[in-house]
Amino acid sequence: MRKAADHLVAVDPAFGPIVADSPLCNIGRKKYADRTHFSTLVTSVIAQQLSVKAADTITVRVTTSLGGDITPLAVVRASEADLRTAGLSGAKTRTIKGLADAVHSGDLDLEAAAAHAEDHQIVAELTRLWGIGRWTAEMFLMFTLHRLDVWPVGDLAMRKGWQIIHRQNGDITEKKIDPLGEQFRPYRSVAAWYCWRVIDGDSQTW
Numbered sequence: 001m002r003k004a005a006d007h008l009v010a011v012d013p014a015f016g017p018i019v020a021d022s023p024l025c026n027i028g029r030k031k032y033a034d035r036t037h038f039s040t041l042v043t044s045v046i047a048q049q050l051s052v053k054a055a056d057t058i059t060v061r062v063t064t065s066l067g068g069d070i071t072p073l074a075v076v077r078a079s080e081a082d083l084r085t086a087g088l089s090g091a092k093t094r095t096i097k098g099l100a101d102a103v104h105s106g107d108l109d110l111e112a113a114a115a116h117a118e119d120h121q122i123v124a125e126l127t128r129l130w131g132i133g134r135w136t137a138e139m140f141l142m143f144t145l146h147r148l149d150v151w152p153v154g155d156l157a158m159r160k161g162w163q164i165i166h167r168q169n170g171d172i173t174e175k176k177i178d179p180l181g182e183q184f185r186p187y188r189s190v191a192a193w194y195c196w197r198v199i200d201g202d203s204q205t206w
Contacts, residue, residue: 001025004148004187008194011183014166018194025193028146037110037144038103039070044139045095045132046088052200058087075100095131102129114140119147142189151181151188161195 001024008015046062047055065086066074075083075096083093102108113125122145123137135154141147152158153174162180163172184191 001029001190004190007187008184008191012191015191015194018165018198022194022197025190027142027148027189027193036071037114037140038072038099040144041099041110041126041132041136041140042070042075042096044136044143045092045099047139048092048133048136061086062088072100072104076104091131095129098130099132114145119150142192148189149186150192151178151184152192153178153181155192155196157199158192158195161198164198165195 005019005024009019042062043055043059046059050058062083063070065082066078078097080090080093080097083096084090088096099108103110108125108129113122116122116125119141122141123134126132126137126140127134133154135152138150138152138154141150142152159172159174159177162177163169181188181191
């Protein structure tokens, strides 16, 4: 991660202050022995279009409503009403129930999908399910599979962090920021992580 941080600053000196003021990126260093691929993917769905704090709160409520463990069987057995009461929207409830059904029935072999060497193969496998888009798949790649070269241009907070780092006004589009990540290969995930640090600071998610 020191090599990655040095690379970021070398190709884009604007990252110097946030890199100097932050710990090294912890993608792949933070281990969750009690979390599975399924539970972390559910967490990514919960986090769609929410602040980190709101997502953390709802994740705790959903976990509690499922008896303390996010498993396919627990979600299959849970009622939609219980999940909605825990704070999920109707769309997220449908997505998570659909994901649980696919894994529980064997339609989706999540472990096999996660073992693909190519990121695009994993994205394709996950996004065939209703409600799981590219952003959710990319969060899974970064924070569950610890892939270091993901550039999540669809993430609004990442784009806002980029603008703060570069002292830019307005809103940068996905199309405009997409090629700007090329200079950070093979550490685009690390660049995105520092962009998020600008917005969310020392969130427990880090």
